[in-house]
Amino acid sequence: MKVKDKKTKELPKRQGLVIFSEIENGAGLKKALKIKKEQVVAEISASNLKGRGGAGFPAGLKWKFAAQEKDEQKYVVCNADEGEPGTFKDKVLLSEYAPLFLEGMVIAAYAVGAKQGFVYLRGEYRSFVPALESELKEMKKNNLLGENIGGKKGFNFDIEIRLGAGAYICGEETALIESLEGNRGEPRNRPPFPVNTGYNGHPTIVNNVETFAAVVHIAAKGADWFKVIGTEKSAGTKLLSVSGDCKKPGVYEAAYGISIKEILKMTDAKDVKAVQVGGASGVCVPKSQFDRTIAYEDLSTGGSIIIFGQKRNLLDAAENFLEFFEEESCGQCTPCREGIPVLIEAVKMLKKGECGKEYLKDILSLCETMQLASKCGLGQSCPNAFISIINNFKKDYALSKNSKQEKTFNG
Amino acid sequence: MVNECAVPKKIIKGGKEVMVCDETRSRLLPVLQDIQDKKGYISDKNMQEVADMFGIHPVEVFSVITFYSFLSEKKKGKHIIRVSNCVSNVMAGSEKIVKEFEKVLMIEIGQTTKDGEFTLERTSCIGMCNEAPAIMVDDKLIGKVTPQRVKKIIQEQKQ
Ligand SMILES: Cc1cc2nc3c(=O)[nH]c(=O)nc-3n(C[C@H](O)[C@H](O)[C@H](O)COP(=O)(O)O)c2cc1C
Ligand code: SF4
Ligand code: FES
Numbered sequence: 001m002k003v004k005d006k007k008t009k010e011l012p013k014r015q016g017l018v019i020f021s022e023i024e025n026g027a028g029l030k031k032a033l034k035i036k037k038e039q040v041v042a043e044i045s046a047s048n049l050k051g052r053g054g055a056g057f058p059a060g061l062k063w064k065f066a067a068q069e070k071d072e073q074k075y076v077v078c079n080a081d082e083g084e085p086g087t088f089k090d091k092v093l094l095s096e097y098a099p100l101f102l103e104g105m106v107i108a109a110y111a112v113g114a115k116q117g118f119v120y121l122r123g124e125y126r127s128f129v130p131a132l133e134s135e136l137k138e139m140k141k142n143n144l145l146g147e148n149i150g151g152k153k154g155f156n157f158d159i160e161i162r163l164g165a166g167a168y169i170c171g172e173e174t175a176l177i178e179s180l181e182g183n184r185g186e187p188r189n190r191p192p193f194p195v196n197t198g199y200n201g202h203p204t205i206v207n208n209v210e211t212f213a214a215v216v217h218i219a220a221k222g223a224d225w226f227k228v229i230g231t232e233k234s235a236g237t238k239l240l241s242v243s244g245d246c247k248k249p250g251v252y253e254a255a256y257g258i259s260i261k262e263i264l265k266m267t268d269a270k271d272v273k274a275v276q277v278g279g280a281s282g283v284c285v286p287k288s289q290f291d292r293t294i295a296y297e298d299l300s301t302g303g304s305i306i307i308f309g310q311k312r313n314l315l316d317a318a319e320n321f322l323e324f325f326e327e328e329s330c331g332q333c334t335p336c337r338e339g340i341p342v343l344i345e346a347v348k349m350l351k352k353g354e355c356g357k358e359y360l361k362d363i364l365s366l367c368e369t370m371q372l373a374s375k376c377g378l379g380q381s382c383p384n385a386f387i388s389i390i391n392n393f394k395k396d397y398a399l400s401k402n403s404k405q406e407k408t409f410n411g
Numbered sequence: 412m413v414n415e416c417a418v419p420k421k422i423i424k425g426g427k428e429v430m431v432c433d434e435t436r437s438r439l440l441p442v443l444q445d446i447q448d449k450k451g452y453i454s455d456k457n458m459q460e461v462a463d464m465f466g467i468h469p470v471e472v473f474s475v476i477t478f479y480s481f482l483s484e485k486k487k488g489k490h491i492i493r494v495s496n497c498v499s500n501v502m503a504g505s506e507k508i509v510k511e512f513e514k515v516l517m518i519e520i521g522q523t524t525k526d527g528e529f530t531l532e533r534t535s536c537i538g539m540c541n542e543a544p545a546i547m548v549d550d551k552l553i554g555k556v557t558p559q560r561v562k563k564i565i566q567e568q569k570q
Contacts, residue, residue: 085497085535085540086497087536088540124552127551127552165444166480166481167479180440182437182439183475184474200437243543306498306499316501317498320496320498328535
């Protein structure tokens with residue numbers, strides 16, 4: 001696939017083993033349409049492709065569940081809400097590789113039997129809408145979208161672009177569906193899962209932009225080709241968006257199994273103190289663990305890599321992340337709504353040296369409660385960065401020695 | 412299974428009670444976004460109109476509006492400047508950018524200029540982490556902002 005010029009600036013051609021590798025427009029879809037739907041699902045399953053949006057659910061299994069549902073109306077949703085701090089890899093796909101991930105959605109529609117698709121695009125990326133719309137038109141002209149797609153009688157599928165409106169939580173798939181339905185973006189209880197009861201009560205698959213992009217390559221080049229890339233448990237590659245204290249921030253495609261050390265070398269980062277993997281909901285990795293790797297079995301991430309240089313105090317980062325979550329929590333459930341402000345206060349106390357050992361213990365047990373009892377991934381994962389910073393960067397804060405003054409959990 | 416009425420309905424699926432709503436209701440957000448776009452905010456009168464259109468209570472429309480930070484029931488400036496305060500931006504000095512905007516526009520963050528031209532806000536990550544500090548002006552994403560560029564950015568909007 002050719003990288004589109006933005007007319008003024010010539011974009012350097014991106015390189016990678018899967019997503020950024022060469023492919024002809026429509027090649028994946030053409031091959032998929034030659035085989036039965038069940039075989040397409042089987043091929044995606046055999047490739048071991050897992051979701052690239054963060055949670056890592058096997059894509060083939062999700063599709064299989066939706067395909068098995070008996071319903072005239074099914075939906076394919078592309079999650080382009082990309083809101084995790086430090087993530088901008090979907091932006092590259094949306095702006096430079098639109099034909100690719102849209103084709104992935106069409107393949108998904110064929111596999112599960114959907115007639116309608118949505119791209120749920122975060123409001124911040126609104127400026128991409130005109131280009132995406134014209135791409136959809138182009139696809140229709142080329143019979144890659146619309147009616148009797150690819151000459152396949154009865155295979156009709158259309159895609160509509162829907163905009164988010166500045167709510168991070170709408171990236172959570174059930175909140176996203178609520179938002180599509182015209183409601184507040186509040187996560188639903190699961191089960192039922194979207195594959196069974198999704199948009200307007202119909203079977204719906206929600207996948208990340210990058211997942212759809214990978215699908216096209218798998219359909220065109222085969223599960224076996226894909227599987228040998230990466231590690232045994234994490235097939236393929238991951239787009240990494242690297243930012244922070246490094247000379248070459250940007251989007252890189254790397255095979256799963258790449259170590260933090262290698263990422264730092266690739267992005268020309270020196271004097272690094274820590275690397276935040278997975279954004280605000282991820283973990284903060286200290287230098288002693290830079291041999292750890294990006295993989296579902298080790299450090300799992302939707303793609304956010306933020307580098308902290310030696311001079312950074314990581315409590316500041318913890319505070320920033322928690323303030324982000326405070327702003328973005330939907331407030332539906334207690335552990336998340338009530339827990340986050342308590343964690344913020346604790347960080348402030350730690351920064352002033354006013355937090356004692358016992359109180360910190362209470363706080364860490366509150367973190368555990370939040371991880372276990374919150375309704376959705378936001379509340380469950382928001383203590384992660386805090387915990388890893390408290391455990392790994394003890395030099396960044398001092399505990400209060402004055403035990404008499406010490407605040408306890410009950411006031 | 413989709414019913415034609417505009418209000419969400421409870422149905423039993425897989426032995427569980429679930430809410431479903433019809434196609435019409437799902438247009439609510441695009442309709443609100445359209446009003447927001449054209450007028451810069453969604454007035455009480457608009458809320459009533461939209462509520463009638465969808466056959467729902469205005470309070471429900473209001474509750475949807477308040478959920479989304481890009482929808483507003485209060486009048487805002489013609490242009491909205493949003494400075495990202497994510498970690499990458501803060502590390503790259505976004506607070507200086509905020510200060511400069513405050514100085515040049517003579518307002519504080521969260522406020523609107525007297526002439527109704529600009530509203531200044533903070534926002535989280537805008538996907539410009541590699542070009543920090545970054546801002547959003549209306550739909551435009553602008554990276555590598557320096558305090559020196561602030562005046563020019565403001566002028567460009569006025570044209
Ligand atoms: C708070 C929260 C925010 C999320 N944001 C996104 C997002 O912006 N993009 C995304 O693809 N997945 C996001 N997810 C994960 C989705 O819920 C879902 O797992 C994903 O879209 C499934 O697609 P995949 O299997 O292809 O990754 C988020 C999850 C949570 C809990
Ligand atoms: S964990 Fe937080 S964001 Fe998720 S449903 Fe509960 S309150 Fe909402
Ligand atoms: S982390 Fe700042 S724009 Fe993404």
